Amino acid sequence: MDVDRGFYRQVDVQDHAHYIVAFFVLVIGTVGVSGNALVMYAFFCNKNLRTPPNFFIMNLAVSDFLMAVTQSPIFFINSLYKGWIFGETGCKMYAFCGALFGITSMINLLAISIERYIVITKPLQAIQWTSKKRTCIFIAVVWLYSLAWSLAPLLGWSSYIPEGLMTSCTWDYVTSTPSNKSYTLMLCCFVFFIPLGIISYCYLCMFLAIRHTSRDVEKLGSQVRKSTLIQQQSIKTEWKLAKIAFVVIIVFVLSWSPYACVTLIAWAGYGNILNPYSKAVPAVIAKASAIYNPFIYAIIHAKYRDTLAKKVPCLRFLNQASRRDCISISHSESSFRDSMSSRQSSVSKTKFHRVSSLSTSDTQVWSDVELDSMDQSHRVKSSYSLGALRDKEYKSLAKQIDERGSHSQQQISFSPEDH
Template sequence: MANYIFASNSTTVHYSNSGRTRNSVAFAAPVLVVLVVMMVTLVLLTVLGNALVIFAFKMDKSLRRQSNYFLLNLAISDFLVGALCIPVYIPYILTGKWMLGKGICKMWLVMDYMLCTASVFNIVLISYDRFLSVTRAVSYRARQGMTNHAVGKMAAVWVLAFLLYGPAILFWEYVSGESHVPEHECFAEFYYSWYFLLCASTLEFFSPFISVAFFNLSIYLSIRRRRLRSRLDTGSPKPKAIAPAQGERSHLNFLLCRNSVMPRKRMACENGEKDVRSCSSQMSPCSARRNNSMSVRSTQYSRLSQDKKLAKSLAVIVCVFAVCWAPYTLLMIIRAACRGNCVEHHWYEVTFWLLWLNSAINPLLYPLCHRSFRRAFAKILCPRHRSTQPPPDPPSPN
C-alpha cells in the first residue's frame, strides 16, 4: 500500500515504500473532494447492490435453486468487500497513516485478499455451473434439488480463498525472521516477492480466466451446434434427400392412421359416446403425435433461446472480469520484479481500485441477467406497482 500525506489547501501526496519517500504529487483540494465522493459512491453501490441480491434471495423462495446459490455466495463476498475492506482503506489513503495497529492491519489484509479471491472463484463456479446447464442439461436438471452439493462448493470457495493468501499474510515475517512493513503503514510482507506473487496470481487470475474463457467458449460452441441442428430438423425436406422406400413407408403409415382412426372416431361419437375426453382420446393419435412433435420443438427452441441469452451475458462477464483484474495482476508482478522502480504508483493504485469496482459491477451483471432476479427486485423495490401487474410467466430454468 502507499503512504499518503495530505496538506490542507494544496494537497501533497508522498508515496512511501519501506520508509523511503519516492516522489510527491500536488493535488488541489477540489480534486480531493471529488476522490472522496467517488470512494463513498463506490461503497454505497457495492453495499446496496449486493444487499439487494441477498435480500431478494431471502424473500423469494423461487430463487432458492442450486444455480442461484452460487450467485448468493458471490453477492456475500462482494457485499463484505464494500462493507469492510473499502471503508477501512479510505481513512488510510486520506491520512497517510495506518492508526489501527499491526494486528488489525493483518486482519484487514486477510479479509481483503480473501474476499477478492473468493469473488474470483465464485465467478469460476458460476461459469462452470452454466457450462453444465447447457452441455449436460438432463443430468443438471436432475441435480437441481441437491442443495448440499451447492453448499459444499460454496464452502470450498472460501477455504481455498483463505489458503491462497491468508497463511502468507499471517506468518511471512515469522518464516523470514523480519518484518518489512514500516510503522504506521499496512501492506503485505510479500509486497516485493515477485516469485510468490507470480505463483499466487496464476491461481488467482490466470487459471480462473482461462477456465472461465473455456467454459464460455464451450457454451458458445454447444449452442452453435444445437442451432445448426435445429435448422436442419425444421427445414423443409427435399425430395432427393428422402429414399423412396422411406417416403412410401411414411405415406402408408399416414394413410393407415387416418383410415383406421377416423371411422372409429365417428362411430364412437355417433353411438352416443358421452365422455368427450374419452371420445377425443380415441380419435386423435395422429393429431397427438403432431402436437407432441410441435411441443418438443417449441421446448427445444425455448431452451435454445434461453441458452443464447445466457451465452451473451457470460461473454460480458468474461470481458468485465478481464478488464478489472488483468491490469492489477500484471502491474503487481512487474512492480514486485523491479522493486517498484519501473511503475508509477498512481497507476498501480488505479488498477487496485478496479478490483473493488468489479464487486460493484457484479450485482448488475449476474442477477440482472436472470429474469427471476429482475422479478424479485421489482417486487422488493416497487411492491405497489408489482401488485397491479398480471401474474408472471414461470421462471426459466436458467
C-alpha cells in the same frame, strides 16, 4: 501516526490526490454495500430464486458485500488522514479480508462457468451435479481455496504491507525476494490466469454446443418434432443465463486486470517504474468490482426487478421494465402460436389446438429466463416428459386423421349417387 520504518514507506504526493481517492472509495463503498445488500434481500424474499444455480449468485453477492464493508470505510478514513493509521495488525487484517473476498469472487465466477458448462453441454449429468447439497459443497470449496491463499502471507509466504498512497494494504509484490516473487507468480496463475482460461474454455464449448443444436434444428426444418423444439428452447434459456454470467465475469476481469498487470510488472523486476499513483489507481479499480453485479441484475433479471419493486417502495420504477419484458414475451408467444396454427390442416384443426396450447404454455415457462425458478434436474426431466407427451399426442392425432380419411373414402365409394 505510528510509523515503523521497517513496515511503512513514506510517499510524497499532493493532498488533493488523497481526497480524490477518498471520494471514489466512498462512492464505491456506498454503492457496493447497498447494491449487494439489495441482491441478498431479493434472494431472501423470493423463494423462487433459491435454486442451486442462484446459490452461486448469492455467494457472489455475499463476497462483494463483505469486500465493500471491510475495505471501503478503512480506505476512506486513511485517505482523509493521508496515511495508514490502523497499525501493522490492522494493515494485515485489512489486506487479508481484501484478498479473501476478492479471490472468493473470482473462484465463484469460475464455479458459475463450470455449472453453466455442465448444464448446457451435459444435461443428463447436470441432474446429478446441480443438487442443493452439491452446490453447497462447491461453495464451501470455493471459500476454503480462497482462505488458503489469503492465509499464506500471514503464515510467512510473502507478507501484507501498505501499498500505493500508503492508505491501503495488500501482499508485498514490490520487494524482490524469493518468497514474495514466488507467491506473486503462483497467485496470479492459480487465482487469475488459470481460472480465466478455464472460464474461456467453458464458454467456448457452450457457444459451440448452442451453435450445433441450432444448425441441427435448421436442417430438420418442418420435420422437427415438438420435443426437439422444447429441448432447444431449454438450452437457449440456459445459454441466456450463461450470457448474463459472462457479462459479470467480463466486468470482474476488466476490473482486476490493471492490478494484475501492476503486480506482474513488479514481479518482473521493473517495480522502479511504478509510482504511487500507478499502484493506487488499479487498487481502486479492483475494489470497484464489487459494485457492478447489482446493476447487471437490475438491468437483466426480471424476477430480481419484480422482487425489489414489490419490497422496496422507492424502486417501484423497476417494475415498468419488467412489464415491457412480459409484453415482448407475450408477443413472441403469440407469434409462435400463430405460426404453428397456420401449419395445421382443416381436418386436424380442432385436435391440434389442444397441442398448440400445451406447447405455448411450455414456451411461456421456458421464456422466463430471468433467474431460473426450477431446479436443473426438474427442467431436464420436464423437457423429456413433455417431449414424450407430445409424441403421444402426434401419434394419436395422426391415427385419428387416417381413420377419418379412410372413413370419408368409404362414404364416397358407397354413395348411392354414384350407382
